[in-house]
Amino acid sequence: MEEIRIIEVKQSVFADNDEKAEELRQKLREKGCFLVNIMSSPGSGKTSILTRLIPALKDKYKIAVMEADIDSDVDARTIAEKTGVAAIQLHTGGMCHLDAAMTRQGLDEVGAEAFDLIFLENVGNLVCPAEFDTGASKNLVILSVPEGDDKPLKYPLMFEKADVVLLNKIDVLPYFDFDVDKFAGYLKIRNPRAELLPVSARSGEGLEHVVAWLDKAIEEWRK
Amino acid sequence: MEEIRIIEVKQSVFADNDEKAEELRQKLREKGCFLVNIMSSPGSGKTSILTRLIPALKDKYKIAVMEADIDSDVDARTIAEKTGVAAIQLHTGGMCHLDAAMTRQGLDEVGAEAFDLIFLENVGNLVCPAEFDTGASKNLVILSVPEGDDKPLKYPLMFEKADVVLLNKIDVLPYFDFDVDKFAGYLKIRNPRAELLPVSARSGEGLEHVVAWLDKAIEEWRK
Numbered sequence: 310m311e312e313i314r315i316i317e318v319k320q321s322v323f324a325d326n327d328e329k330a331e332e333l334r335q336k337l338r339e340k341g342c343f344l345v346n347i348m349s350s351p352g353s354g355k356t357s358i359l360t361r362l363i364p365a366l367k368d369k370y371k372i373a374v375m376e377a378d379i380d381s382d383v384d385a386r387t388i389a390e391k392t393g394v395a396a397i398q399l400h401t402g403g404m405c406h407l408d409a410a411m412t413r414q415g416l417d418e419v420g421a422e423a424f425d426l427i428f429l430e431n432v433g434n435l436v437c438p439a440e441f442d443t444g445a446s447k448n449l450v451i452l453s454v455p456e457g458d459d460k461p462l463k464y465p466l467m468f469e470k471a472d473v474v475l476l477n478k479i480d481v482l483p484y485f486d487f488d489v490d491k492f493a494g495y496l497k498i499r500n501p502r503a504e505l506l507p508v509s510a511r512s513g514e515g516l517e518h519v520v521a522w523l524d525k526a527i528e529e530w531r532k
Numbered sequence: 533m534e535e536i537r538i539i540e541v542k543q544s545v546f547a548d549n550d551e552k553a554e555e556l557r558q559k560l561r562e563k564g565c566f567l568v569n570i571m572s573s574p575g576s577g578k579t580s581i582l583t584r585l586i587p588a589l590k591d592k593y594k595i596a597v598m599e600a601d602i603d604s605d606v607d608a609r610t611i612a613e614k615t616g617v618a619a620i621q622l623h624t625g626g627m628c629h630l631d632a633a634m635t636r637q638g639l640d641e642v643g644a645e646a647f648d649l650i651f652l653e654n655v656g657n658l659v660c661p662a663e664f665d666t667g668a669s670k671n672l673v674i675l676s677v678p679e680g681d682d683k684p685l686k687y688p689l690m691f692e693k694a695d696v697v698l699l700n701k702i703d704v705l706p707y708f709d710f711d712v713d714k715f716a717g718y719l720k721i722r723n724p725r726a727e728l729l730p731v732s733a734r735s736g737e738g739l740e741h742v743v744a745w746l747d748k749a750i751e752e753w754r755k
Contacts, residue, residue, distance in 0.1 A: 340605065350573045351658045351687060352679030379659065381685040403689065405628065406694065407658040435574045436628040436657050455678035456575030457702065462604040463656065464624065478678065484704050491613060 326441055333416075333444030342421045342529050344412075344429060346445035347465060347498040351433030353453040354477040356384045358519075359428055363517035365520050370426035370527075375399055375415040377407050377432050384430060395419060406437035409444045426527070429430035435460070438465040447526055450503075453478040454487045461495035468499040473506060473522055480509040549664055553632035553680050556639075556667030565644045566750050567635075567652060569668035571690060574656030576676040577700040579607045580733035582651055582743075586615040588743050593649035593750075594696055598622055598638040600630050607653060618642060622644040628679040629660040632667045651749070658683070670749055673726075676701040677710045684718035691722040696729060 321391035331496060337344055347355050356376070363372055373395040376384040385398035399415045401407065412429060421427060429445060431438040437494075454458055455478060461468040468474065476489065493505055504522060507514035560567055570578050579599070586595055596618040598716060599607040608621035622638045624630065630638075644650060652668060655660040673694035675683055678701060684691040691697065697719060699712070716728055727745060731738035 350575065350656075351683055352573065378686055380684075380688050383685060385680055403663075405657075432659065434628075434657055434659050436655065437660065440626075453678060455676060455704070456573075459604075459606055460574055462606060463601055465603050469726075480679070481704065481707050484707055524694075 323440070326408050326410075327412070330442035330444040332390060333409050333413050337416075337421065337444065337446065339386075340422045341425055341531075342427055343447075344416075344427050344443075344445040345427060345447050345449050346429045346431055346438075346443045347449045347451065348431045348435075348438045349453075350435045350456060351432065351450035353433070353451045353456065354511050355430045355433070355451055356387055358451065358475065358477060358508065358516070359388060359430065360391040361510050361513055361516055363388075363394055365516065366426065366523065367392070367394060367396045369524075370382065372422045372428070373397075373419045373424045375412075375419060375428065376427045376430045377401055377411075377415075379403055380430065395424070401432055405432055405434050407431050407443050408441040412443040412445070421488070426523075435464045435467050437493050439470045441462075446530055449473050449474040449475065451475045451477050454481055458475045458487050458489070458492035459495065461492070461499045465499050468496055468503065471500060471503045472526070473504045475518075475519060476505060476507045477486055477510055479507045479514065480512050540658045546582075546612055547574055549631045550705055552601065552636070553665035553667040555668065556632050560639075560644065560667065560669065562630070563567050563645045564754075566670075566753055567639075567649060567650050568670050568672050568742065568746070569652045569654055569661075569666045569669040570672045570674065571654045571658075571661045572656065572674035572676075572722050575678065576656070576674045577644060577733045578653045578656070578662060578674055579610055581700060581731065581739070582611060583614040583651065584733050584736055584739055585742060586611075586617055588739065589649065589746065590615070590617060594647045595651070596620075596642050596647045597653065598616045598635075598642060599653045599690075600624055600634075600638075602626055602655060606754045620701075621745070624655060626656055629656050629664050630666050631664040633643070635666040635668075649746075658687045658690050662687075662693045669694040669753055672696050672698065674698045677704055677708050679692050681710050681715035682718065683717070684722045691726065694723060694726045695729045695749070696740060696742075698732055699728060699730045702730045702737060703735050
């Protein structure tokens with residue numbers, strides 16, 4: 310039987326995506342458009358955090374949001390209604406992640422040149438989106454308290470790819486066996502450079518630190 | 533402490549997965565081994581539910597557990613320590629799901645013929661595992677309250693593939709905006725035949741209904 314070279318196929322797909330992502334990142338830089346790729350499990354609070362963050366940012370930045378989902382337009386509708394910024398829904402047609410080509414299609418649709426800050430809400434999935442560079446300037450990863458403090462051990466790549474990690478739903482810490490110090494330690498093992506910001510999308514606690522992190526990241530990126 | 537066996541499983545891209553899954557299901561039937569494929573997001577409580585369920589089942593059935601994970605042996609270790617049943621860890625090497633060939637490798641390793649009930653804990657992911665038939669007799673899907681009641685709208689395939697859906701962490705219902713009736717309605721849209729069983733792995737509430745569901749499913753399967 311002929312030898313099957315599975316790995317090479319996978320690598321060439323990834324390599325092709327990396328190249329496309331790098332091109333996109335370059336184009337966005339020329340347009341002065343800072344793209345934040347938001348990744349997490351389903352239900353960790355990507356949309357809720359955005360609806361809280363945007364009002365604190367929209368006087369400073371021209372903002373748009375791209376909501377990726379397998380199906381439904383629940384999230385784009387929520388963002389548009391609650392924040393008033395431009396929001397579009399990307400349907401992935403069953404795909405478990407976004408790649409650079411899919412992201413570029415979304416940016417063309419939204420008209421990236423008209424905005425200086427675009428949030429891309431990736432598909433809710435702690436595995437696959439980490440494997441595909443979207444071309445974003447920064448990766449923001451969210452983990453929520455009910456998911457458990459051991460997740461950096463189990464989903465290493467996602468935490469390795471993060472520039473910043475938001476620990477969401479800290480308002481329910483009393484009701485869960487979640488050890489924040491343990492989580493911080495596991496995160497450090499995977500990624501010593503990722504900042505950890507505890508927040509609550511419900512109460513708004515800690516979100517000022519996310520705003521500060523974004524301001525600083527955009528300032529440095531503009532230099 | 534007993535050493536946890538870690539099996540590196542590899543996906544066979546070119547195989548017809550559905551065919552392999554059907555073959556595996558047939559073989560398991562001949563061996564009298566009922567295989568339950570457990571799927572959910574990361575942190576929904578797959579392992580916690582198993583550690584609660586197994587003590588209520590192990591006098592009736594010879595049980596083994598296969599824990600799939602991208603990395604770490606946290607879960608297999610937990611199962612072995614807390615329940616005393618045979619547990620092995622399957623490492624997927626970055627893969628976001630298990631297919632039938634990977635499942636078969638695990639079953640060969642665990643020695644399926646020695647057991648009449650095997651739980652397969654799939655990779656924590658509400659997207660990809662639904663796309664690959666593992667050869668299991670039944671698919672058990674878990675959603676937890678903190679993830680939100682809109683998930684059947686956003687992750688349709690997972691809920692379509694479920695034979696039974698456990699709504700876990702009902703002990704924290706007072707702290708989340710989760711509408712159980714709404715969730716039941718969305719689930720019905722996706723899959724009218726899936727049973728919905730509200731449970732709490734922490735308090736043990738509702739788990740007797742899962743035991744009853746399993747007993748009935750195994751009894752019907754044996755006919």
